[in-house]
Amino acid sequence: MTGDETTAHYFKAKQSLPEFYMYRFIFKRLGLLIPTLLGVITLVFFMLALSPGEPARVILGERANKEAVEKMNAELGLDKPMHVQYVIYLKKVVQLDFGKSIKTGQSVIDEIKARFPATIELAIFSMILASVLGIFVGVISATKRYSFWDYASMFGALFGVSMPVFWLGLVLIIIFSVNLNLLPTGGRMDIRYYFTPITNFYVLDGIIHIFKTGDPKVLGSALTHLILPAVTLGTIPLAIIARITRSSMLEVLKQDYIKTARATGMSEKKVIFKYALRNALLPVITVIGLQFGMLLAGAILTETIFAWPGIGKWLYHAIESRDFPAVQGGIIVISTCFVVINLFVDLLYSVINPRIRTE
Amino acid sequence: MNPIKIFKAGSDAETRAAESIWYENWLLLKKNRSAMFGLYIIIFFVFLAVFAPVVAPFDPYLQNIDLRKMTYFSWPYILGTDDFGRDILSRIIYGSRISLVIGFFAVSISLVFGSLVGLISGFYGGWFDRIAMRVIDIMLAFPYILLTIVIVALLGPTLLNAMIAIGIARLPQYTRIMRASVLAEKEAEYVEAERSLGVGNLELMFMSILPNCLAPIIVQATLGVGSAIIESAALSFLGLGAQPPTPEWGLMIASAREFVSNAWWIVTFPGIAIVLVVLGFNLLGDGIRDVLDPRLKD
Numbered sequence: 224m225t226g227d228e229t230t231a232h233y234f235k236a237k238q239s240l241p242e243f244y245m246y247r248f249i250f251k252r253l254g255l256l257i258p259t260l261l262g263v264i265t266l267v268f269f270m271l272a273l274s275p276g277e278p279a280r281v282i283l284g285e286r287a288n289k290e291a292v293e294k295m296n297a298e299l300g301l302d303k304p305m306h307v308q309y310v311i312y313l314k315k316v317v318q319l320d321f322g323k324s325i326k327t328g329q330s331v332i333d334e335i336k337a338r339f340p341a342t343i344e345l346a347i348f349s350m351i352l353a354s355v356l357g358i359f360v361g362v363i364s365a366t367k368r369y370s371f372w373d374y375a376s377m378f379g380a381l382f383g384v385s386m387p388v389f390w391l392g393l394v395l396i397i398i399f400s401v402n403l404n405l406l407p408t409g410g411r412m413d414i415r416y417y418f419t420p421i422t423n424f425y426v427l428d429g430i431i432h433i434f435k436t437g438d439p440k441v442l443g444s445a446l447t448h449l450i451l452p453a454v455t456l457g458t459i460p461l462a463i464i465a466r467i468t469r470s471s472m473l474e475v476l477k478q479d480y481i482k483t484a485r486a487t488g489m490s491e492k493k494v495i496f497k498y499a500l501r502n503a504l505l506p507v508i509t510v511i512g513l514q515f516g517m518l519l520a521g522a523i524l525t526e527t528i529f530a531w532p533g534i535g536k537w538l539y540h541a542i543e544s545r546d547f548p549a550v551q552g553g554i555i556v557i558s559t560c561f562v563v564i565n566l567f568v569d570l571l572y573s574v575i576n577p578r579i580r581t582e
Numbered sequence: 583m584n585p586i587k588i589f590k591a592g593s594d595a596e597t598r599a600a601e602s603i604w605y606e607n608w609l610l611l612k613k614n615r616s617a618m619f620g621l622y623i624i625i626f627f628v629f630l631a632v633f634a635p636v637v638a639p640f641d642p643y644l645q646n647i648d649l650r651k652m653t654y655f656s657w658p659y660i661l662g663t664d665d666f667g668r669d670i671l672s673r674i675i676y677g678s679r680i681s682l683v684i685g686f687f688a689v690s691i692s693l694v695f696g697s698l699v700g701l702i703s704g705f706y707g708g709w710f711d712r713i714a715m716r717v718i719d720i721m722l723a724f725p726y727i728l729l730t731i732v733i734v735a736l737l738g739p740t741l742l743n744a745m746i747a748i749g750i751a752r753l754p755q756y757t758r759i760m761r762a763s764v765l766a767e768k769e770a771e772y773v774e775a776e777r778s779l780g781v782g783n784l785e786l787m788f789m790s791i792l793p794n795c796l797a798p799i800i801v802q803a804t805l806g807v808g809s810a811i812i813e814s815a816a817l818s819f820l821g822l823g824a825q826p827p828t829p830e831w832g833l834m835i836a837s838a839r840e841f842v843s844n845a846w847w848i849v850t851f852p853g854i855a856i857v858l859v860v861l862g863f864n865l866l867g868d869g870i871r872d873v874l875d876p877r878l879k880d
Contacts, residue, residue: 255719262720267732274736381868385860387812389819390835390853397846517725524727524816538728539820542735554724554732562723 321552331552340423342533349457361468383462392528409530460514512568617869623862640669673829688810691749696756704764744823763795797874808863
């Protein structure tokens with residue numbers, strides 16, 4: 224008998240085996256988090272440390288003389304052996320210190336903090352849009368299978384995943400900004416409005432602004448600036464969610480308990496929304512979570528097109544100018560969020576679907 | 583039973599059986615109209631790519647200052663001209679060469695290396711498996727778009743590096759799929775039977791198990807070509823892939839960005855080409871999945 228089995232027996236005696244498996248699963252997944260993050264930090268550090276191009280030259284310019292470069296290297300700690308640099312870096316990262324941006328001279332973590340709300344705001348709005356519409360389309364498609372609506376929406380979903388995000392963004396700008404003149408082409412706020420952001424989530428700030436001054440213009444501007452980027456960023460998740468919802472719904476509708484529910488004479492609406500959809504949502508929730516993690520990074524293209532001052536656009540410019548500390552910090556922060564979101568999705572899934580834990 | 587189960591090709595009868603299974607799958611695929619539509623789109627673009635010099639009405643690099651930003655349908659420039667007076671249609675036709683090559687090349691990298699690692703990992707297990715899976719976990723901890731951009735930024739912004747970056751960033755998916763199939767297949771009775779007949783590990787791995795694990799990999803690869811084409815266009819759009827004046831679709835869109843207000847067609851048409859070709863691969867990939875793995879079909 225292994226240790227696991229003994230404990231299992233003990234718990235079984237107390238009739239709480241499911242909980243035992245759940246906690247074991249949670250601890251197992253949490254235990255994987257730290258080595259993964261350590262791996263991410265290590266990979267990012269060495270990838271950039273071993274890449275060509277000297278940060279000192281980036282700061283001082285190509286013509287800087289050797290002494291100046293050496294002095295700068297010593298200042299940046301780049302004259303030490305690689306493994307020493309690595310240990311120093313690791314110690315700093317644990318304290319959330321990613322050093323100073325070479326380009327701006329500001330602390331990297333402060334720059335990230337200033338830009339993250341913009342990206343999160345955009346990602347949340349895209350995800351709300353994609354989830355609500357995607358589930359709606361998926362449910363209708365599944366319940367009206369093989370109808371015109373089903374074919375049209377599934378072709379639409381396929382079209383959605385086949386589109387380059389950056390192209391979609393530009394086409395939306397051409398239609399809604401240039402030709403119809405309805406929505407702004409980029410940015411987060413009309414520059415004419417003077418207001419001081421408090422939370423840096425402009426929609427939230429807009430609401431606060433209404434309470435303070437009674438002026439709804441700031442909120443309006445924040446929302447109109449959000450529409451096009453959110454649609455652009457949300458299209459692919461929307462398509463994926465619609466497809467998953469449809470196939471999951473079809474799977475559930477085949478089950479016996481749906482037949483039973485129908486046999487009781489319950490209305491079709493109730494069968495679908497109360498019984499089928501609830502069970503069909505399990506995989507959908509997982510996909511929504513994973514897509515949300517993806518969006519935080521995927522926003523690079525959307526943010527670049529719509530001049531959205533988020534972390535994606537910032538990171539892209541950091542990569543472009545070989546601003547090593549900024550690139551390292553940005554990648555580590557984004558990947559950490561990504562990993563933590565994925566872990567959270569996993570755990571959530573195991574809580575709502577106990578079957579997965581015992582595997 | 584899985585229709586793609588192929589037994590070790592030894593005798594003639596076995597070879598014929600294997601052939602007929604693939605033939606049977608092809609017949610099934612042929613009945614799937616949307617998959618065939620996808621295949622026709624792909625064939626069309628392959629045709630354009632191969633015969634680009636014959637099909638394209640103009641030299642894609644030929645600039646003409648007098649004919650800048652001609653609108654669409656201005657004969658003989660069917661899709662108009664760009665800001666250098668180059669024919670957009672010709673550039674799109676030549677662009678199909680680049681996009682298809684990148685798509686296939688990038689997928690080949692992840693397909694070959696990813697599957698190989700997955701095969702060895704799944705078959706032998708042990709320390710190799712543990713290390714490989716740790717590395718794969720770490721790679722999957724990066725959102726792959728980010729991973730691609732970082733790799734290409736480190737290697738330097740060229741088309742070749744973009745292909746390599748896309749290939750590396752997508753590799754973990756293939757490893758995971760292959761490993762999972764190998765783990766399941768390893769326990770099958772035919773493997774045990776062959777092992778008891780004294781068949782060596784390598785032969786068992788490549789001749790018996792590998793063919794039976796190909797179905798999900800083929801599906802992944804077909805869909806993967808489409809996403810690789812989008813990603814390479816995205817990299818070029820960000821200035822991290824093809825460099826001017828290459829007629830690459832993403833780059834064409836990027837360089838026309840500033841003209842969205844007065845020459846929308848320069849941005850729009852290359853994008854339509856991308857959508858079409860990717861749609862082709864997605865339709866075909868979905869169709870192949872339905873044939874090879876009916877369980878996944880809804």
